[in-house]
Amino acid sequence: MSILWEGVMPAVTTKFTETDELDLKTFKLNINAQLEAGVHGIVLGGTLGEASTLTDEEKRILTRTTVEFVNGRVPVLINIAEQSTKGAIEAARKAKEDGASGLMVLPPMRYKSGDRETIEYFKAVANSTTLPIMVYNNPVDYKIEVTLDMFETLLNACPNIQAVKESTRDISNVTRIKNRFGDRLKILTGVDTLALESLLMGADGWVAGLVCAFPAETVAIYELQKAGRIKEAIEIYRWFLPLLELDINPKLVQNIKLAEVYTGLGTENVRPPRLPLHGKEREEVIRIIEEGIKNRPILPNYKELATV
Template identity: 45%
Template sequence: MSKSMWQGVIPALTTPFAADGEVDHAFLAKHAKWQIEAGCIGVVPLGSLGESATLSFDEKVAIVRTLVKALGDTAPVIPGIGSLSTDEAVRLAKACEAEGARGLMVLPPYAYSTDWKEMSAHFRAIATATKLPILLYNNPIAYKTDFTAAQIAELANDLPQIEAIKESSGDIRRLADIQALIGDRLVLMTGIDDAIVEGLAMGVTGWIAGQVNAFPHESVALFERARDGGYDAVKDLYSWFLPLLRLDTVPKFVQLIKLTQQCVDWGDERVRAPRLVVEGAERDAALKVIEDAIKSRPEL
């Protein structure tokens, strides 16, 4: 697999739920196709935004199956591999490979944050269980486990199937630290919506994006213009987009991005408990951001 698989805009897909609480596979397929038609280069289901921790093993495999069937050869399906146990994560990686996934985004285990020895063993067990190229996901804000630049370099040097790093620590300096240790060995990606232009300036060439679920054309335009022309080329578009992008970096980002989808008629805000849809003043504030953005939506 070429490293080009990681270079562009890749939606962290939300998981759509029907009124009965089951996964809405028909909408999932339609939504993924829309993202690719808008210029995205692949999809990442089963991540934090995909409410992966609330999905059963079988639901996860079924989601990958639906997406592989929907997208065929047009774009890779790159599921997130996260679990409470290493054994289950290994089984999920193998199952996703068998369903036709073309890469994996590997997360630290849910709920258990520990030392480097255990995190390294967990990661290596998953990586060596599959032939698929791997995106290492570092998000200490969400998972309380922080892969340092030196640890990322160690894994990259030992495991050739690691092709990219989704660096979401929120510390833009980390990107320079990684490059100082291993040069361009890994494709640098970010998973923080409101740091994409800054990330591109520091060598990022891929974006696992959130609000792309509702605004794929604007997301692709933002990425490509900033990549090719820097901040000056994208200042107005970024200023318009930033209030929406900041909804991706708060605890209820799943609810807020799904609400955004609902407002643009590309999804429903239904979430799976313990999440609940936002209400009251919190909802009013979010709707104001979303509705203002829709009213002032720029011509691309």
Template identity: 45%
Template sequence: MTWSGVFPAATTKMTASGELDLAAMQLSIERLMKGGVSGVIVLPMLGENAALTQAEKDKVVRAAKEAVAGKVPLLSGLAELSTADAIAAAKNYRKLGAEGLMVFPSLAYRTDRRETIAWYKAVATGGLPIMIYNNPIAYKVDVDVPTLEGLAEVPEIVAVKEETGDIRRVTDLYNAFGDRFDIFCGVDDLILESLALGVVGWVSGMTNAWPSECVKLFNAARAGNFKAALPLYRLMTPAFHLDTDVKLVQYIKFAEHLVYGAPEHIRPPRLPLEGEERARVEAVILKTIADLKRV
């Protein structure tokens, strides 16, 4: 697998009654591939992983595997409570056809450094290459440089989704490890800064709505063409800010709905947007749509 390029964190499409809409999900994955993405990640936080049963997660991976049809790598998010369940999930996703995992820390407990190292080493026994999902803002566990030093000899751990919000971390990782880990930007509104510092990939939320535009932005900036990338980044950044909100699932599904008609339904405890909040988010998305048409 090539661990570089734009890897959208795909939303899990739902019906109005809260059931899986696998047909809509497959259509969205096909649209992402037509937009030029380099890989697809299903069951991320944005994919409402924690709100799905294991049987539903299996259906999502199977349907996604069918949709990608070998055209791009398929990764699955892995978010579990216990180490035993995490190992079992890793083996299960491998059997279902996933080619890699984006692994959350344990959702049950705020692990210390020794426990975090043990967690990722255990998941690695599942046999799939791993991208560490490092989001200490949401999950209160930071896979920092000393923690990664304890994982550097584990060959299955190949990439880090860097989502601390501290852009200095990218340089710290490269200074500590060189090219040992493939570093991905994990937040949309830091992608240009992250590419300037050498990241090789982007786990993106808003790519669900605008795949070709996000791929264009990524490719221009990675090639060093900031003259072309900067105006596009500035135009899209108000929408990219929506990726960093606690309601990113609702916001990004709403963006998909407005851009190309995808269902915006979500599963409780998340609730649909309404009132002033919906109007505010709609204004951002519609302005982005209009501005992109002009360019």
């Protein structure tokens, strides 16, 4: 499946049972809600998906399960976050074997690679596969920035590097990328609290977090702004912002899983060493979630806009 690299692509949470096994029943419940809301792709095994705690076999199970369940309705991407080039190439091979439509690829984990090392890493992974690739550029959390000059080298060498998950937190970077590369490098914003701003500045899509609990509202914002109904998109986005801020937090996994509980789309089960929220921290997150649900907006028929 080719990927258009546009629209809302949930970075879905990984669901666990009380005994710390994959909870595929609840996982499918959430994926179905995403599809019903009109998302444009699914991203598995990212930060929000607790990637660093998943075994290789669990990642493969999630990929195969999602590919089978989605059944071609939207592309399925698996995140690659490995410590070595060898490991990343092997992960890309397995992703294709398991039916993934594309890859989201992080720079090397743990080792802070230099610019030349980072370029060679991405080139090696890209040249090892025919799957289309979205580079995840998040220097705030992962301490390695893929600069525009580095992207220039990568795009010239690797036709299957097609998109960037833009998480630099610098809104003007959307314009810089568009000025430099046009549509050769598609932009999906990766920061929930800058999502609408990024889309209005020309980003093509949104790899979203709170969409896991609020899929319809997330897709509505995207479709409304795309249709030029900016005022309506802004109104929903202003309501959404306190919830979106739960994503830019070290406890984003616990926060969003708690929100999924309140919207009937998940459980609080996380994989240790993570633990569910407790005490005043939990009380504050619940307050934000309950306030959001209490004032949840009535959405226009945004799905019709996708067919216009």
